[in-house]
Amino acid sequence: MIEVELGCSFTDLAEQCEQHIGPRKFYLHNRIGGEGWDVRPMQTRDRGQWVQGCKARFDDPKMVTFLMLKLK
Numbered sequence: 001m002i003e004v005e006l007g008c009s010f011t012d013l014a015e016q017c018e019q020h021i022g023p024r025k026f027y028l029h030n031r032i033g034g035e036g037w038d039v040r041p042m043q044t045r046d047r048g049q050w051v052q053g054c055k056a057r058f059d060d061p062k063m064v065t066f067l068m069l070k071l072k
Contacts, residue, residue, distance in 0.1 A: 001057050001058070001059055002057065002058050002059075002061050002064050003056070003057045004056055004058075004064055004068070004069065005044075005053055005054070005056075006053060006055075006056060006068070007051065007052075007053045008053065008054060008071055009052070009054065010032065010039045010040060010041040010051060010054035010056075011032070012071075013039050013054055013056060013067070013071070014027060014032040014033075014039045014066055015035045016067055016070060016071065017034065017039060017056075017067070018034070020063065020066065020067065020070075021034065021036055021037045021058075021060075021063055022023050022034045022035050022036055022037070023035075025035070029071040034059070036058065036059040036063070037056065037057065037058050037059070038056065038058075039054055039055070039056045039057075040054060040055045040056075041053075041054050042054060042055050067068070
């Protein structure tokens, strides 16, 4: 399982995962996921300001590369 941090909305990433990896199996207040993928919101500080982003876990490393290229 691979975990990456991305600077996009976690709902946008979850929609992309639903389209390209597989259907959504669960939707919680802090996590959306399905078989082979899982997305969570996160906040980090960058140069003194809060930045929205998300953490995502994937079973297939090829899908990580594909989604990162698709979102940029």
